[in-house]
Amino acid sequence: MTEKKPFKIAIASGKGGTGKTLLSTNLAAYLSQTRSTLLVDLDVEEPNDFIFIKGTLESVSDQYKMIPEWGEDKCTLCGICSNVCKYHAVVQLGTFIAVFKELCHSCYACSELCPELALPMQKHKIGELSKRSDGHLTFIESRLEICEEQAVPLIHQTHNLVDEDYNKIPFQLFDCPPGTSCPVIAAAKNTDYVILVTESTPFGLNDLKLAVETISKLGKPLGVIINRHGIGNNDVESYCAHNQIPVLAKIPFDRQIAKCYSKGELVYAKVEHVETSLRQIIKYLDETHGNHE
Amino acid sequence: MKIAFTATGTSWDSMIDPRFGRTEFIVLHDEESQELISIDNWAVKNETHGAGTATSQKIFELKPDVLITGNGPGDNASGALKHLKMKIFVNAHDMTLRQAYNNYKDGNLKEI
Incomplete structure (x- = not known):
């Protein structure tokens, strides 16, 4: 049997605070109940997936860039x-x-x-990679050193390391930095599919458009998840329909989600409609991009 | 004494450019010879990185005793300029070079 290449999904957004971390951590944990899953936190300037993904710390490694002395x-x-x-x-x-x-x-x-x-070029520490494991879930956190300005080299190194060491994990999620600048491009470039998380507000729509333009330039297939659905207006849905962008799920605006999230808890186990949304997303990905079980 | 200004033009009536790294001109006044010379700094417009250190290098070559500017140099530029024994005066934005020079002479500019 030939080995399947892993399916790599970037979870990005134009606007910050739309729910990348909520989706990344919940989708990864939910997937790992039935299949081997890798979650990589590439929001290296402020990684926070660790708040929701516990697991046992297995290793920490320093990452370097080379600078002249x-x-x-x-x-x-x-x-x-x-x-x-x-x-x-x-x-x-x-x-x-x-x-x-x-x-x-x-x-x-x-x-x-x-x-x-x-x-002569010398090693200079730019960040740390840590690895945690929890059942079928492997979690890599990539963290930039305080005072380091460049996220891109660390993101590249993290992708390279994942390619080398975790090629056997079939389902891989990459929690990306927000925005549309170099770090996002570095994070999304090496993936097969991009999920853009947005909200139905004018700000959400404006930044979604920028993100769609950016990701389209990279030639990646993409889908949208509308978070806090029910607030704002219908412009995001109209935009997606008009541009034939699939909407994978709509996660309702729900105080219960905020409550769990603020306590650092995974949401899908406590809020049923979140689990339904996750199932929809996985079903869509399996149907359109092959079954990776 | 040699006095350097970050400036938007090349004469005494030009305004101070508040930006350090991306200043349009560097104007140098030599108090002994009463000369006023200017260096065009347009090339930094095309730089996405390192405008501060690039401008610092140009100022370094002029070896002024005093620099009069607006917002003041950023961290990288300050790191470069500390190798030069030069006094830096800031907050001279919204002034012409002449007004800034007079204010410096009267001790009204803030030294960093």
């Missing part, structure tokens, strides 16, 4: 490094070469082109 004794102040740096991360200040690690994109140009080898 100036070797004053070898340097002849020729200026090549500062001229070649597109990001002005290496700057010649008189007889001093300053390296700004926050600006460095690890392109190696300064280091490779230095005739005196005075800028």
Whole structure:
């Protein structure tokens, strides 16, 4: 039997606070009752899936990026490094070469082109990956170090690690950062399907449109989940219908969900209609993208 | 003393550019020779990153004793400028270079 490639689903949104974490954690936990599931928290600047997914901590590993370190004794102040740096991360200040690690994109140009080898690349910690397990659920949290500005390198590294080490887990969910900028693109790029979580408000619709444009440019199939359904208006549904975007589920606006969520509890076990929504989503994904059991 | 300004133009009547990294011009006044020279900083417009450190490098090459600007340099630029023994005065936005210079002389600008 040939091994199936895992089905990778990105859970994203244009607008923040629409329910990515609610959906990611509940869908992952619900799926893991019947099949082996991986949940990856890629919202590296503020990962919070851990509040809802307990499990046993199995490992923590440091993640690094490479940045140049100036070797004053070898340097002849020729200026090549500062001229070649597109990001002005290496700057010649008189007889001093300053390296700004926050600006460095690890392109190696300064280091490779230095005739005196005075800028060797060094490891610099940018974040941590932790792995937790709970029955059929494997949970990876990717967390950026405080004061680090670049989420993208860490997101790439997390995807690479998942590709290498967790290829056998058939169902993989990636909780993405909000917005439509580079971190979201880095998080969604390496997936097969994108779920956009939104709400039926003007803000929700505006940011949904931006997210649909972004994800369409990546050439990914996508579906929408309307959260807090019942508030706002029908414009999100009209927009989806008009653009032939499937609406996978509508999760009603319900105080009970907020109550559970605020206590750090999974919602589907306590609120029946949430479980119904999850079943609908899984049914849709299985029917349109193959059965991954 | 050499005084540098972040400026939106090249003369004494130009306004101070409140931005440090993305200032349009750097104007340098040499109090001894009474010269006023300007450096066009338009190239940073195309930079998405590192405008502050790029502008710092240009200022470094001018070696001024004093910098008069608006909002003040950000963290990266400050990190670069600390290698230069230069006094930095801020909050000179909404002033022409001449007004900013006079205010500096009268001790009315905030030093950081």
